[in-house]
Amino acid sequence: MCPCERRPRVTTSAPLLHADGLHVTFPPRRGRPAARVVDGVDLAVGAGEIVALVGESGCGKTTLARSLLGLVPPTSGRVSFAGRPLEYSPGALRAYRRRVQLVLQDPSGSLNPRHTVYDAVAEGLRIHGHRGDERAAVGRALARAGLRPPERFFLRYPHELSGGQRQRVVIAGALVLDPELIVADEPVASLDASVRGEILALLLRLRDDLGLSALVVTHDLGLAWNIADRVAVMYLGRIVEEGPVDTVLTAPRHPYTRALVSVLPDSPTPPTVLTGEPPDPTRIPAGCRFHLRCPALASGEAERAGVASACRTRDPRLLPGADVACHL
Structure with missing residues (x-):
């Protein structure tokens, strides 16, 4: 289904x-x-x-x-x-x-x-x-x-x-x-x-x-x-x-969601393997809490979009009326 x-x-x-x-x-x-x-x-x-x-x-x-x-x-x-x-x-x-x-x-x-x-x-x-x-x-x-x-x-x-x-x-x-x-x-x-x-x-x-x-x-x-x-x-x-x-599952916007969707059997994109350490609530990094594992940052996508610095220093929030918490 x-x-x-x-x-x-x-x-x-x-x-x-x-x-x-x-x-x-x-x-x-x-x-x-x-x-x-x-x-x-x-x-x-x-x-x-x-x-x-x-x-x-x-x-x-x-x-x-x-x-x-x-x-x-x-x-x-x-x-x-x-x-x-x-x-x-x-x-x-x-x-x-x-x-x-x-x-x-x-x-x-x-x-x-x-x-x-x-x-x-x-x-x-x-x-x-x-x-x-x-x-x-x-x-x-x-x-x-x-x-x-x-x-x-x-x-x-x-x-x-x-x-x-x-x-x-x-x-x-x-x-x-x-x-x-x-x-x-x-x-x-x-x-x-x-x-x-x-x-x-x-x-x-x-x-x-x-x-x-x-x-x-x-x-x-x-x-x-x-x-x-x-x-x-x-x-x-x-x-x-x-x-x-x-x-969300056919047009994911957050890089984390994209990575999760990419490993589904019918995904049109190649699987994305997340590197780095898994989530640890005792060690939440500064900036976007996903940036240390983010494929968009590693690939240069965030740099080309002009948000790489924000990814490392500013914590994006899911604001009322929004559907994604990401600087991209």
Whole structure:
């Protein structure tokens, strides 16, 4: 599937989930300086929208996702949901997590091997004191996740399921509380290629049938290509490019995004191998935080454009209304 085969949704209402100037800094430890893991991020997810948050390992995307879930309180900035700032009292977070659910990347590690599928899916209902028909709710969640008939799976254990079925159980565990948004961290990274498409199609169907929003955290631009309405590209704690999936992935503007896109199987440009050290939030360089690895600077493109000095000395920001943070 490519973006031209599926028209991304365009949301015009206020965002369902919104990060405003979000910072997460981890204090110094073991002789290492403080780590500015999330460093001034603005990010929005609209109702019924799928946003892919992409970037290399170490860029801060998982920490950003955990902060959006309320698992990591921000150092500064604000997270809002449905127009209201997120509060961090136990009661407020409990209510919030009924509406926003996490789907982890490794179903084998997410599921207790001693719990049946029924108990795994019902766990959220029991934690939140569900007073309705538990059996009906579990069956409905399993059916929505594509495990039909659901009763066939009630008494089965994780080791009796395939990898794809286990991931569907994890998704059912998130769906059982009827959330408005899910945060999926590498939801198909541990699955065989033959199963990946089924899970991605399931997430699209949940969006279309239930109006479910999703933030999908991934290092895989191919996944974003297949599922996202919008893409936010993250490097060293910042969003460096953002926009509709078919714009960002077919006409990338930031040199970092260009390099990521170049290694996709159908890329029209030769693969760009990024040199230099990977992102380290304890050692953020002066100037553009990507300039030490930037192919545009190494090739002379930035020099010819007259911005090489700015790349080395001035930190570009993704300003309101802009879609790329780059001096070029």
